[in-house]
Amino acid sequence: MDIAETPGAVALAHDFPFDPGHGYGLDRLLRVPAPPEPAGFEAYWRERYEAALAVDPAPEIGAVEEVRDGVRIHGMTFSSVGGVRLGGWLALPEAGPAERGFVIGHGYGGRDRVGPDVPLPLPRSAAILPCVRGMGxxxxxxxxxxxxxxxxxxGIASRDTYVIxxxxxxxxxAATALRTLVxxxxxxxxGYLGESFGGGLGALALPWDARFGAARLTVPTFGNHPLRLTLESVGSGESVRGYAARHPEVAEVLAYADAATAARRIRVPVLVAGALFDPAVPPPGQFAVYNALGGPKELHVLTAGHFEHAGLAEETAALGEATTAFFGRTPVA
Structure with a gap:
Protein backbone atom coordinates (compact mmCIF):
# COMPACT_ATOMS: atom_id res chain seq x y z
CA MET A 1 0.00 0.00 0.00
CA ASP A 2 1.33 3.42 -0.89
CA ILE A 3 2.11 5.53 2.18
CA ALA A 4 0.42 8.54 0.61
CA GLU A 5 -2.85 6.62 0.45
CA THR A 6 -2.99 5.88 4.19
CA PRO A 7 -2.95 9.12 6.18
CA GLY A 8 -5.46 8.10 8.85
CA ALA A 9 -6.46 5.22 11.05
CA VAL A 10 -7.95 2.17 9.34
CA ALA A 11 -11.55 1.25 10.15
CA LEU A 12 -12.34 -2.43 9.57
CA ALA A 13 -15.42 -4.24 10.81
CA HIS A 14 -14.50 -6.45 13.77
CA ASP A 15 -15.87 -7.80 17.03
CA PHE A 16 -12.90 -7.16 19.31
CA PRO A 17 -13.67 -5.27 22.55
CA PHE A 18 -10.93 -2.77 21.67
CA ASP A 19 -9.66 -0.85 18.64
CA PRO A 20 -6.90 -2.92 16.94
CA GLY A 21 -5.55 0.32 15.47
CA HIS A 22 -5.53 2.02 18.89
CA GLY A 23 -6.51 5.30 17.27
CA TYR A 24 -3.21 5.71 15.46
CA GLY A 25 -3.06 6.92 11.87
CA LEU A 26 0.07 6.53 9.79
CA ASP A 27 1.41 9.99 10.64
CA ARG A 28 1.24 9.24 14.35
CA LEU A 29 2.66 5.74 13.90
CA LEU A 30 5.69 7.21 12.17
CA ARG A 31 6.44 9.21 15.31
CA VAL A 32 6.40 6.34 17.83
CA PRO A 33 9.86 6.23 19.41
CA ALA A 34 11.92 3.47 20.92
CA PRO A 35 12.21 3.53 24.72
CA PRO A 36 15.46 4.48 26.47
CA GLU A 37 18.18 1.85 26.30
CA PRO A 38 18.88 0.20 29.67
CA ALA A 39 22.37 0.10 31.14
CA GLY A 40 24.45 -2.77 29.83
CA PHE A 41 22.14 -3.52 26.90
CA GLU A 42 24.93 -3.96 24.37
CA ALA A 43 27.13 -6.00 26.70
CA TYR A 44 24.21 -8.27 27.58
CA TRP A 45 23.42 -9.07 23.95
CA ARG A 46 27.03 -9.37 22.81
CA GLU A 47 27.66 -11.91 25.56
CA ARG A 48 24.59 -13.84 24.43
CA TYR A 49 25.80 -13.77 20.83
CA GLU A 50 29.30 -14.95 21.67
CA ALA A 51 27.87 -17.86 23.64
CA ALA A 52 25.72 -18.87 20.66
CA LEU A 53 28.62 -18.54 18.24
CA ALA A 54 30.64 -20.95 20.39
CA VAL A 55 28.02 -23.69 19.98
CA ASP A 56 28.66 -26.47 17.48
CA PRO A 57 25.17 -26.93 16.01
CA ALA A 58 26.10 -30.36 14.63
CA PRO A 59 23.34 -30.11 11.99
CA GLU A 60 21.87 -33.22 10.43
CA ILE A 61 19.83 -33.31 7.22
CA GLY A 62 16.89 -35.67 6.93
CA ALA A 63 15.07 -37.03 3.93
CA VAL A 64 13.48 -34.89 1.24
CA GLU A 65 9.94 -34.10 2.39
CA GLU A 66 8.79 -31.95 -0.50
CA VAL A 67 9.95 -30.59 -3.86
CA ARG A 68 8.36 -27.38 -5.15
CA ASP A 69 9.05 -23.86 -6.35
CA GLY A 70 12.58 -24.75 -7.38
CA VAL A 71 13.74 -26.18 -4.05
CA ARG A 72 14.09 -29.52 -2.30
CA ILE A 73 12.84 -29.33 1.27
CA HIS A 74 14.53 -31.57 3.83
CA GLY A 75 13.85 -32.08 7.49
CA MET A 76 16.82 -31.17 9.67
CA THR A 77 17.98 -30.85 13.26
CA PHE A 78 20.60 -28.70 15.02
CA SER A 79 21.85 -27.88 18.50
CA SER A 80 21.53 -24.51 20.23
CA VAL A 81 22.56 -22.87 23.49
CA GLY A 82 21.82 -24.75 26.65
CA GLY A 83 22.38 -28.07 24.93
CA VAL A 84 18.91 -28.23 23.36
CA ARG A 85 18.32 -30.02 20.10
CA LEU A 86 15.88 -28.33 17.74
CA GLY A 87 14.39 -29.17 14.37
CA GLY A 88 13.18 -27.44 11.27
CA TRP A 89 13.62 -27.57 7.54
CA LEU A 90 16.37 -26.92 5.02
CA ALA A 91 15.47 -25.72 1.54
CA LEU A 92 18.07 -26.34 -1.19
CA PRO A 93 18.02 -25.49 -4.88
CA GLU A 94 16.45 -28.32 -6.86
CA ALA A 95 19.36 -28.10 -9.29
CA GLY A 96 22.80 -26.55 -9.01
CA PRO A 97 24.58 -24.90 -6.08
CA ALA A 98 23.07 -22.23 -3.85
CA GLU A 99 24.20 -18.66 -4.47
CA ARG A 100 22.69 -17.06 -1.37
CA GLY A 101 21.28 -18.09 2.00
CA PHE A 102 18.34 -17.11 4.20
CA VAL A 103 17.30 -17.74 7.78
CA ILE A 104 13.52 -17.66 8.09
CA GLY A 105 11.86 -17.19 11.46
CA HIS A 106 8.27 -18.09 12.31
CA GLY A 107 5.32 -16.58 14.11
CA TYR A 108 4.16 -17.44 17.60
CA GLY A 109 2.80 -20.96 17.66
CA GLY A 110 5.72 -22.23 15.62
CA ARG A 111 5.39 -23.99 12.29
CA ASP A 112 4.42 -27.52 11.41
CA ARG A 113 5.23 -27.16 7.72
CA VAL A 114 7.20 -24.90 5.41
CA GLY A 115 4.05 -23.39 3.90
CA PRO A 116 4.17 -19.91 2.32
CA ASP A 117 7.81 -19.33 3.30
CA VAL A 118 8.55 -21.06 -0.03
CA PRO A 119 9.05 -19.83 -2.74
CA LEU A 120 12.12 -18.10 -1.41
CA PRO A 121 12.68 -14.38 -2.09
CA LEU A 122 15.39 -14.99 -4.70
CA PRO A 123 16.13 -17.92 -7.00
CA ARG A 124 19.14 -20.22 -6.48
CA SER A 125 18.86 -19.74 -2.73
CA ALA A 126 19.15 -22.02 0.27
CA ALA A 127 17.25 -21.41 3.48
CA ILE A 128 17.01 -22.79 6.97
CA LEU A 129 13.60 -22.62 8.63
CA PRO A 130 14.25 -23.38 12.30
CA CYS A 131 11.71 -23.99 15.03
CA VAL A 132 12.89 -22.05 18.07
CA ARG A 133 12.74 -23.68 21.47
CA GLY A 134 9.28 -24.50 22.70
CA MET A 135 7.51 -23.74 19.45
CA GLY A 136 5.97 -26.36 17.17
CA GLY A 155 11.80 -17.23 32.64
CA ILE A 156 10.55 -13.64 32.54
CA ALA A 157 11.55 -12.94 36.14
CA SER A 158 15.14 -12.33 35.03
CA ARG A 159 16.86 -11.14 31.87
CA ASP A 160 19.29 -14.06 32.28
CA THR A 161 16.53 -16.69 32.19
CA TYR A 162 14.02 -15.09 29.81
CA VAL A 163 13.22 -17.49 26.99
CA ILE A 164 13.01 -14.74 24.36
CA ALA A 174 20.49 -21.82 12.90
CA ALA A 175 22.61 -19.41 10.84
CA THR A 176 25.72 -21.36 11.84
CA ALA A 177 23.97 -24.59 10.89
CA LEU A 178 23.04 -23.20 7.47
CA ARG A 179 26.62 -22.11 6.75
CA THR A 180 27.84 -25.54 7.83
CA LEU A 181 25.38 -27.45 5.67
CA VAL A 182 25.65 -25.16 2.65
CA GLY A 191 19.22 -12.65 4.50
CA TYR A 192 16.69 -12.86 7.32
CA LEU A 193 12.91 -12.98 7.15
CA GLY A 194 10.63 -13.04 10.16
CA GLU A 195 6.98 -12.33 10.80
CA SER A 196 5.32 -11.32 14.08
CA PHE A 197 7.25 -13.28 16.75
CA GLY A 198 9.93 -14.00 14.15
CA GLY A 199 10.04 -10.31 13.25
CA GLY A 200 10.66 -9.27 16.82
CA LEU A 201 13.28 -11.97 17.32
CA GLY A 202 14.99 -10.84 14.13
CA ALA A 203 15.24 -7.27 15.39
CA LEU A 204 16.79 -8.54 18.63
CA ALA A 205 19.24 -10.82 16.84
CA LEU A 206 20.41 -8.71 13.89
CA PRO A 207 22.45 -5.93 15.55
CA TRP A 208 25.09 -8.29 16.89
CA ASP A 209 25.54 -10.70 13.98
CA ALA A 210 27.63 -9.44 11.06
CA ARG A 211 26.77 -12.55 9.05
CA PHE A 212 23.47 -10.95 8.02
CA GLY A 213 23.35 -8.46 5.18
CA ALA A 214 19.65 -7.56 4.98
CA ALA A 215 16.30 -8.45 6.53
CA ARG A 216 12.55 -8.21 6.16
CA LEU A 217 10.59 -7.87 9.39
CA THR A 218 6.83 -8.28 9.00
CA VAL A 219 4.49 -6.95 11.71
CA PRO A 220 7.34 -7.33 14.25
CA THR A 221 6.47 -7.80 17.90
CA PHE A 222 8.32 -6.78 21.10
CA GLY A 223 8.61 -3.13 20.01
CA ASN A 224 8.47 -0.43 22.74
CA HIS A 225 7.39 -2.54 25.71
CA PRO A 226 6.46 0.43 27.93
CA LEU A 227 3.90 1.46 25.32
CA ARG A 228 2.81 -2.13 24.55
CA LEU A 229 1.94 -2.63 28.21
CA THR A 230 -0.74 0.05 27.83
CA LEU A 231 -2.30 -1.44 24.67
CA GLU A 232 -4.84 -4.25 24.74
CA SER A 233 -4.44 -7.12 22.26
CA VAL A 234 -5.27 -10.77 21.72
CA GLY A 235 -1.64 -11.79 21.24
CA SER A 236 1.20 -12.84 23.50
CA GLY A 237 1.60 -9.20 24.49
CA GLU A 238 -1.68 -9.42 26.40
CA SER A 239 -0.22 -12.19 28.51
CA VAL A 240 2.79 -10.01 29.27
CA ARG A 241 0.53 -7.05 29.98
CA GLY A 242 -1.42 -9.06 32.54
CA TYR A 243 1.77 -10.32 34.16
CA ALA A 244 3.23 -6.82 34.35
CA ALA A 245 0.08 -5.55 36.07
CA ARG A 246 0.78 -8.06 38.86
CA HIS A 247 4.58 -7.76 38.72
CA PRO A 248 5.51 -4.22 37.62
CA GLU A 249 9.18 -4.96 38.27
CA VAL A 250 9.19 -7.04 35.06
CA ALA A 251 9.56 -3.80 33.11
CA GLU A 252 13.28 -3.96 33.93
CA VAL A 253 13.55 -7.37 32.25
CA LEU A 254 11.48 -6.36 29.23
CA ALA A 255 13.82 -3.43 28.60
CA TYR A 256 16.48 -5.95 27.53
CA ALA A 257 14.08 -7.73 25.18
CA ASP A 258 12.78 -4.66 23.36
CA ALA A 259 12.91 -4.98 19.57
CA ALA A 260 12.75 -1.21 19.03
CA THR A 261 15.68 -0.61 21.36
CA ALA A 262 17.69 -3.23 19.47
CA ALA A 263 16.62 -1.78 16.10
CA ARG A 264 18.58 1.40 16.85
CA ARG A 265 21.74 -0.68 16.45
CA ILE A 266 20.82 -2.42 13.19
CA ARG A 267 22.91 -1.04 10.34
CA VAL A 268 22.05 -3.39 7.46
CA PRO A 269 19.14 -2.65 5.08
CA VAL A 270 15.76 -3.64 6.54
CA LEU A 271 12.32 -3.78 4.95
CA VAL A 272 9.54 -3.50 7.53
CA ALA A 273 5.99 -4.48 6.68
CA GLY A 274 3.93 -2.65 9.27
CA ALA A 275 0.16 -2.92 9.72
CA LEU A 276 -2.23 -0.09 10.51
CA PHE A 277 -4.69 -2.48 12.20
CA ASP A 278 -3.59 -5.56 14.14
CA PRO A 279 -5.42 -7.23 17.03
CA ALA A 280 -2.44 -9.43 17.95
CA VAL A 281 0.56 -7.08 17.65
CA PRO A 282 -0.35 -3.44 18.34
CA PRO A 283 0.72 -1.29 15.37
CA PRO A 284 2.52 1.32 17.52
CA GLY A 285 4.98 -1.36 18.61
CA GLN A 286 5.55 -2.45 15.03
CA PHE A 287 6.26 1.06 13.86
CA ALA A 288 8.52 1.73 16.85
CA VAL A 289 10.81 -0.93 15.37
CA TYR A 290 10.76 0.69 11.93
CA ASN A 291 11.25 4.21 13.25
CA ALA A 292 14.24 3.20 15.36
CA LEU A 293 16.21 1.40 12.64
CA GLY A 294 19.73 2.74 12.46
CA GLY A 295 20.53 1.85 8.85
CA PRO A 296 18.90 1.93 5.41
CA LYS A 297 15.22 1.14 5.75
CA GLU A 298 12.09 0.72 3.67
CA LEU A 299 8.47 0.65 4.82
CA HIS A 300 5.71 -1.42 3.25
CA VAL A 301 2.37 -0.47 4.78
CA LEU A 302 -0.23 -3.20 5.29
CA THR A 303 -3.90 -2.57 5.92
CA ALA A 304 -3.97 -5.19 8.66
CA GLY A 305 -1.96 -7.92 10.30
CA HIS A 306 -3.26 -11.11 11.92
CA PHE A 307 -6.68 -10.38 10.42
CA GLU A 308 -8.57 -11.60 7.37
CA HIS A 309 -9.83 -8.74 5.24
CA ALA A 310 -10.80 -7.89 1.69
CA GLY A 311 -7.72 -7.46 -0.44
CA LEU A 312 -5.50 -9.62 1.78
CA ALA A 313 -4.43 -11.87 -1.10
CA GLU A 314 -3.45 -8.88 -3.21
CA GLU A 315 -1.51 -7.30 -0.34
CA THR A 316 0.30 -10.57 0.34
CA ALA A 317 1.32 -10.81 -3.31
CA ALA A 318 2.45 -7.18 -3.33
CA LEU A 319 4.59 -7.77 -0.24
CA GLY A 320 6.15 -10.79 -1.94
CA GLU A 321 7.08 -8.67 -4.95
CA ALA A 322 8.45 -5.92 -2.73
CA THR A 323 10.50 -8.49 -0.81
CA THR A 324 12.07 -9.89 -3.96
CA ALA A 325 12.91 -6.40 -5.20
CA PHE A 326 14.32 -5.41 -1.81
CA PHE A 327 16.64 -8.38 -1.42
CA GLY A 328 17.64 -8.05 -5.06
CA ARG A 329 19.27 -4.68 -4.35
CA THR A 330 20.94 -5.58 -1.05
CA PRO A 331 24.24 -7.33 -0.25
CA VAL A 332 22.32 -10.61 -0.08
CA ALA A 333 21.96 -10.60 -3.88
Whole structure:
Protein backbone atom coordinates (compact mmCIF):
# COMPACT_ATOMS: atom_id res chain seq x y z
CA MET A 1 0.00 0.00 0.00
CA ASP A 2 1.33 3.42 -0.89
CA ILE A 3 2.11 5.53 2.18
CA ALA A 4 0.42 8.54 0.61
CA GLU A 5 -2.85 6.62 0.45
CA THR A 6 -2.99 5.88 4.19
CA PRO A 7 -2.95 9.12 6.18
CA GLY A 8 -5.46 8.10 8.85
CA ALA A 9 -6.46 5.22 11.05
CA VAL A 10 -7.95 2.17 9.34
CA ALA A 11 -11.55 1.25 10.15
CA LEU A 12 -12.34 -2.43 9.57
CA ALA A 13 -15.42 -4.24 10.81
CA HIS A 14 -14.50 -6.45 13.77
CA ASP A 15 -15.87 -7.80 17.03
CA PHE A 16 -12.90 -7.16 19.31
CA PRO A 17 -13.67 -5.27 22.55
CA PHE A 18 -10.93 -2.77 21.67
CA ASP A 19 -9.66 -0.85 18.64
CA PRO A 20 -6.90 -2.92 16.94
CA GLY A 21 -5.55 0.32 15.47
CA HIS A 22 -5.53 2.02 18.89
CA GLY A 23 -6.51 5.30 17.27
CA TYR A 24 -3.21 5.71 15.46
CA GLY A 25 -3.06 6.92 11.87
CA LEU A 26 0.07 6.53 9.79
CA ASP A 27 1.41 9.99 10.64
CA ARG A 28 1.24 9.24 14.35
CA LEU A 29 2.66 5.74 13.90
CA LEU A 30 5.69 7.21 12.17
CA ARG A 31 6.44 9.21 15.31
CA VAL A 32 6.40 6.34 17.83
CA PRO A 33 9.86 6.23 19.41
CA ALA A 34 11.92 3.47 20.92
CA PRO A 35 12.21 3.53 24.72
CA PRO A 36 15.46 4.48 26.47
CA GLU A 37 18.18 1.85 26.30
CA PRO A 38 18.88 0.20 29.67
CA ALA A 39 22.37 0.10 31.14
CA GLY A 40 24.45 -2.77 29.83
CA PHE A 41 22.14 -3.52 26.90
CA GLU A 42 24.93 -3.96 24.37
CA ALA A 43 27.13 -6.00 26.70
CA TYR A 44 24.21 -8.27 27.58
CA TRP A 45 23.42 -9.07 23.95
CA ARG A 46 27.03 -9.37 22.81
CA GLU A 47 27.66 -11.91 25.56
CA ARG A 48 24.59 -13.84 24.43
CA TYR A 49 25.80 -13.77 20.83
CA GLU A 50 29.30 -14.95 21.67
CA ALA A 51 27.87 -17.86 23.64
CA ALA A 52 25.72 -18.87 20.66
CA LEU A 53 28.62 -18.54 18.24
CA ALA A 54 30.64 -20.95 20.39
CA VAL A 55 28.02 -23.69 19.98
CA ASP A 56 28.66 -26.47 17.48
CA PRO A 57 25.17 -26.93 16.01
CA ALA A 58 26.10 -30.36 14.63
CA PRO A 59 23.34 -30.11 11.99
CA GLU A 60 21.87 -33.22 10.43
CA ILE A 61 19.83 -33.31 7.22
CA GLY A 62 16.89 -35.67 6.93
CA ALA A 63 15.07 -37.03 3.93
CA VAL A 64 13.48 -34.89 1.24
CA GLU A 65 9.94 -34.10 2.39
CA GLU A 66 8.79 -31.95 -0.50
CA VAL A 67 9.95 -30.59 -3.86
CA ARG A 68 8.36 -27.38 -5.15
CA ASP A 69 9.05 -23.86 -6.35
CA GLY A 70 12.58 -24.75 -7.38
CA VAL A 71 13.74 -26.18 -4.05
CA ARG A 72 14.09 -29.52 -2.30
CA ILE A 73 12.84 -29.33 1.27
CA HIS A 74 14.53 -31.57 3.83
CA GLY A 75 13.85 -32.08 7.49
CA MET A 76 16.82 -31.17 9.67
CA THR A 77 17.98 -30.85 13.26
CA PHE A 78 20.60 -28.70 15.02
CA SER A 79 21.85 -27.88 18.50
CA SER A 80 21.53 -24.51 20.23
CA VAL A 81 22.56 -22.87 23.49
CA GLY A 82 21.82 -24.75 26.65
CA GLY A 83 22.38 -28.07 24.93
CA VAL A 84 18.91 -28.23 23.36
CA ARG A 85 18.32 -30.02 20.10
CA LEU A 86 15.88 -28.33 17.74
CA GLY A 87 14.39 -29.17 14.37
CA GLY A 88 13.18 -27.44 11.27
CA TRP A 89 13.62 -27.57 7.54
CA LEU A 90 16.37 -26.92 5.02
CA ALA A 91 15.47 -25.72 1.54
CA LEU A 92 18.07 -26.34 -1.19
CA PRO A 93 18.02 -25.49 -4.88
CA GLU A 94 16.45 -28.32 -6.86
CA ALA A 95 19.36 -28.10 -9.29
CA GLY A 96 22.80 -26.55 -9.01
CA PRO A 97 24.58 -24.90 -6.08
CA ALA A 98 23.07 -22.23 -3.85
CA GLU A 99 24.20 -18.66 -4.47
CA ARG A 100 22.69 -17.06 -1.37
CA GLY A 101 21.28 -18.09 2.00
CA PHE A 102 18.34 -17.11 4.20
CA VAL A 103 17.30 -17.74 7.78
CA ILE A 104 13.52 -17.66 8.09
CA GLY A 105 11.86 -17.19 11.46
CA HIS A 106 8.27 -18.09 12.31
CA GLY A 107 5.32 -16.58 14.11
CA TYR A 108 4.16 -17.44 17.60
CA GLY A 109 2.80 -20.96 17.66
CA GLY A 110 5.72 -22.23 15.62
CA ARG A 111 5.39 -23.99 12.29
CA ASP A 112 4.42 -27.52 11.41
CA ARG A 113 5.23 -27.16 7.72
CA VAL A 114 7.20 -24.90 5.41
CA GLY A 115 4.05 -23.39 3.90
CA PRO A 116 4.17 -19.91 2.32
CA ASP A 117 7.81 -19.33 3.30
CA VAL A 118 8.55 -21.06 -0.03
CA PRO A 119 9.05 -19.83 -2.74
CA LEU A 120 12.12 -18.10 -1.41
CA PRO A 121 12.68 -14.38 -2.09
CA LEU A 122 15.39 -14.99 -4.70
CA PRO A 123 16.13 -17.92 -7.00
CA ARG A 124 19.14 -20.22 -6.48
CA SER A 125 18.86 -19.74 -2.73
CA ALA A 126 19.15 -22.02 0.27
CA ALA A 127 17.25 -21.41 3.48
CA ILE A 128 17.01 -22.79 6.97
CA LEU A 129 13.60 -22.62 8.63
CA PRO A 130 14.25 -23.38 12.30
CA CYS A 131 11.71 -23.99 15.03
CA VAL A 132 12.89 -22.05 18.07
CA ARG A 133 12.74 -23.68 21.47
CA GLY A 134 9.28 -24.50 22.70
CA MET A 135 7.51 -23.74 19.45
CA GLY A 136 5.97 -26.36 17.17
CA UNK A 137 6.44 -30.10 17.10
CA UNK A 138 10.07 -29.76 15.99
CA UNK A 139 10.90 -27.15 18.60
CA UNK A 140 9.59 -28.98 21.65
CA UNK A 141 11.88 -28.79 24.67
CA UNK A 142 10.99 -30.32 28.06
CA UNK A 143 10.02 -27.63 30.53
CA UNK A 144 9.30 -24.91 27.98
CA UNK A 145 5.61 -24.20 27.30
CA UNK A 146 4.48 -24.70 23.70
CA UNK A 147 1.58 -22.23 23.71
CA UNK A 148 2.27 -18.56 23.07
CA UNK A 149 0.60 -16.99 26.11
CA UNK A 150 2.67 -19.19 28.44
CA UNK A 151 5.84 -19.36 26.35
CA UNK A 152 6.23 -15.58 26.36
CA UNK A 153 6.33 -15.64 30.17
CA UNK A 154 8.90 -18.43 30.50
CA GLY A 155 11.80 -17.23 32.64
CA ILE A 156 10.55 -13.64 32.54
CA ALA A 157 11.55 -12.94 36.14
CA SER A 158 15.14 -12.33 35.03
CA ARG A 159 16.86 -11.14 31.87
CA ASP A 160 19.29 -14.06 32.28
CA THR A 161 16.53 -16.69 32.19
CA TYR A 162 14.02 -15.09 29.81
CA VAL A 163 13.22 -17.49 26.99
CA ILE A 164 13.01 -14.74 24.36
CA UNK A 165 16.77 -14.16 24.50
CA UNK A 166 17.36 -17.90 24.09
CA UNK A 167 15.03 -17.92 21.08
CA UNK A 168 17.13 -15.19 19.47
CA UNK A 169 20.16 -17.40 20.14
CA UNK A 170 18.38 -20.23 18.33
CA UNK A 171 18.38 -18.04 15.21
CA UNK A 172 22.12 -17.43 15.51
CA UNK A 173 22.75 -21.16 15.88
CA ALA A 174 20.49 -21.82 12.90
CA ALA A 175 22.61 -19.41 10.84
CA THR A 176 25.72 -21.36 11.84
CA ALA A 177 23.97 -24.59 10.89
CA LEU A 178 23.04 -23.20 7.47
CA ARG A 179 26.62 -22.11 6.75
CA THR A 180 27.84 -25.54 7.83
CA LEU A 181 25.38 -27.45 5.67
CA VAL A 182 25.65 -25.16 2.65
CA UNK A 183 29.32 -24.07 2.57
CA UNK A 184 28.89 -22.23 -0.73
CA UNK A 185 26.94 -19.51 1.12
CA UNK A 186 29.25 -19.44 4.15
CA UNK A 187 31.19 -16.40 2.98
CA UNK A 188 28.20 -14.45 1.68
CA UNK A 189 25.89 -12.16 3.68
CA UNK A 190 22.75 -13.97 4.78
CA GLY A 191 19.22 -12.65 4.50
CA TYR A 192 16.69 -12.86 7.32
CA LEU A 193 12.91 -12.98 7.15
CA GLY A 194 10.63 -13.04 10.16
CA GLU A 195 6.98 -12.33 10.80
CA SER A 196 5.32 -11.32 14.08
CA PHE A 197 7.25 -13.28 16.75
CA GLY A 198 9.93 -14.00 14.15
CA GLY A 199 10.04 -10.31 13.25
CA GLY A 200 10.66 -9.27 16.82
CA LEU A 201 13.28 -11.97 17.32
CA GLY A 202 14.99 -10.84 14.13
CA ALA A 203 15.24 -7.27 15.39
CA LEU A 204 16.79 -8.54 18.63
CA ALA A 205 19.24 -10.82 16.84
CA LEU A 206 20.41 -8.71 13.89
CA PRO A 207 22.45 -5.93 15.55
CA TRP A 208 25.09 -8.29 16.89
CA ASP A 209 25.54 -10.70 13.98
CA ALA A 210 27.63 -9.44 11.06
CA ARG A 211 26.77 -12.55 9.05
CA PHE A 212 23.47 -10.95 8.02
CA GLY A 213 23.35 -8.46 5.18
CA ALA A 214 19.65 -7.56 4.98
CA ALA A 215 16.30 -8.45 6.53
CA ARG A 216 12.55 -8.21 6.16
CA LEU A 217 10.59 -7.87 9.39
CA THR A 218 6.83 -8.28 9.00
CA VAL A 219 4.49 -6.95 11.71
CA PRO A 220 7.34 -7.33 14.25
CA THR A 221 6.47 -7.80 17.90
CA PHE A 222 8.32 -6.78 21.10
CA GLY A 223 8.61 -3.13 20.01
CA ASN A 224 8.47 -0.43 22.74
CA HIS A 225 7.39 -2.54 25.71
CA PRO A 226 6.46 0.43 27.93
CA LEU A 227 3.90 1.46 25.32
CA ARG A 228 2.81 -2.13 24.55
CA LEU A 229 1.94 -2.63 28.21
CA THR A 230 -0.74 0.05 27.83
CA LEU A 231 -2.30 -1.44 24.67
CA GLU A 232 -4.84 -4.25 24.74
CA SER A 233 -4.44 -7.12 22.26
CA VAL A 234 -5.27 -10.77 21.72
CA GLY A 235 -1.64 -11.79 21.24
CA SER A 236 1.20 -12.84 23.50
CA GLY A 237 1.60 -9.20 24.49
CA GLU A 238 -1.68 -9.42 26.40
CA SER A 239 -0.22 -12.19 28.51
CA VAL A 240 2.79 -10.01 29.27
CA ARG A 241 0.53 -7.05 29.98
CA GLY A 242 -1.42 -9.06 32.54
CA TYR A 243 1.77 -10.32 34.16
CA ALA A 244 3.23 -6.82 34.35
CA ALA A 245 0.08 -5.55 36.07
CA ARG A 246 0.78 -8.06 38.86
CA HIS A 247 4.58 -7.76 38.72
CA PRO A 248 5.51 -4.22 37.62
CA GLU A 249 9.18 -4.96 38.27
CA VAL A 250 9.19 -7.04 35.06
CA ALA A 251 9.56 -3.80 33.11
CA GLU A 252 13.28 -3.96 33.93
CA VAL A 253 13.55 -7.37 32.25
CA LEU A 254 11.48 -6.36 29.23
CA ALA A 255 13.82 -3.43 28.60
CA TYR A 256 16.48 -5.95 27.53
CA ALA A 257 14.08 -7.73 25.18
CA ASP A 258 12.78 -4.66 23.36
CA ALA A 259 12.91 -4.98 19.57
CA ALA A 260 12.75 -1.21 19.03
CA THR A 261 15.68 -0.61 21.36
CA ALA A 262 17.69 -3.23 19.47
CA ALA A 263 16.62 -1.78 16.10
CA ARG A 264 18.58 1.40 16.85
CA ARG A 265 21.74 -0.68 16.45
CA ILE A 266 20.82 -2.42 13.19
CA ARG A 267 22.91 -1.04 10.34
CA VAL A 268 22.05 -3.39 7.46
CA PRO A 269 19.14 -2.65 5.08
CA VAL A 270 15.76 -3.64 6.54
CA LEU A 271 12.32 -3.78 4.95
CA VAL A 272 9.54 -3.50 7.53
CA ALA A 273 5.99 -4.48 6.68
CA GLY A 274 3.93 -2.65 9.27
CA ALA A 275 0.16 -2.92 9.72
CA LEU A 276 -2.23 -0.09 10.51
CA PHE A 277 -4.69 -2.48 12.20
CA ASP A 278 -3.59 -5.56 14.14
CA PRO A 279 -5.42 -7.23 17.03
CA ALA A 280 -2.44 -9.43 17.95
CA VAL A 281 0.56 -7.08 17.65
CA PRO A 282 -0.35 -3.44 18.34
CA PRO A 283 0.72 -1.29 15.37
CA PRO A 284 2.52 1.32 17.52
CA GLY A 285 4.98 -1.36 18.61
CA GLN A 286 5.55 -2.45 15.03
CA PHE A 287 6.26 1.06 13.86
CA ALA A 288 8.52 1.73 16.85
CA VAL A 289 10.81 -0.93 15.37
CA TYR A 290 10.76 0.69 11.93
CA ASN A 291 11.25 4.21 13.25
CA ALA A 292 14.24 3.20 15.36
CA LEU A 293 16.21 1.40 12.64
CA GLY A 294 19.73 2.74 12.46
CA GLY A 295 20.53 1.85 8.85
CA PRO A 296 18.90 1.93 5.41
CA LYS A 297 15.22 1.14 5.75
CA GLU A 298 12.09 0.72 3.67
CA LEU A 299 8.47 0.65 4.82
CA HIS A 300 5.71 -1.42 3.25
CA VAL A 301 2.37 -0.47 4.78
CA LEU A 302 -0.23 -3.20 5.29
CA THR A 303 -3.90 -2.57 5.92
CA ALA A 304 -3.97 -5.19 8.66
CA GLY A 305 -1.96 -7.92 10.30
CA HIS A 306 -3.26 -11.11 11.92
CA PHE A 307 -6.68 -10.38 10.42
CA GLU A 308 -8.57 -11.60 7.37
CA HIS A 309 -9.83 -8.74 5.24
CA ALA A 310 -10.80 -7.89 1.69
CA GLY A 311 -7.72 -7.46 -0.44
CA LEU A 312 -5.50 -9.62 1.78
CA ALA A 313 -4.43 -11.87 -1.10
CA GLU A 314 -3.45 -8.88 -3.21
CA GLU A 315 -1.51 -7.30 -0.34
CA THR A 316 0.30 -10.57 0.34
CA ALA A 317 1.32 -10.81 -3.31
CA ALA A 318 2.45 -7.18 -3.33
CA LEU A 319 4.59 -7.77 -0.24
CA GLY A 320 6.15 -10.79 -1.94
CA GLU A 321 7.08 -8.67 -4.95
CA ALA A 322 8.45 -5.92 -2.73
CA THR A 323 10.50 -8.49 -0.81
CA THR A 324 12.07 -9.89 -3.96
CA ALA A 325 12.91 -6.40 -5.20
CA PHE A 326 14.32 -5.41 -1.81
CA PHE A 327 16.64 -8.38 -1.42
CA GLY A 328 17.64 -8.05 -5.06
CA ARG A 329 19.27 -4.68 -4.35
CA THR A 330 20.94 -5.58 -1.05
CA PRO A 331 24.24 -7.33 -0.25
CA VAL A 332 22.32 -10.61 -0.08
CA ALA A 333 21.96 -10.60 -3.88
Missing amino acids: ERGRVPGIPDVAFRHVLE ADCAADLWC PEVAERPL
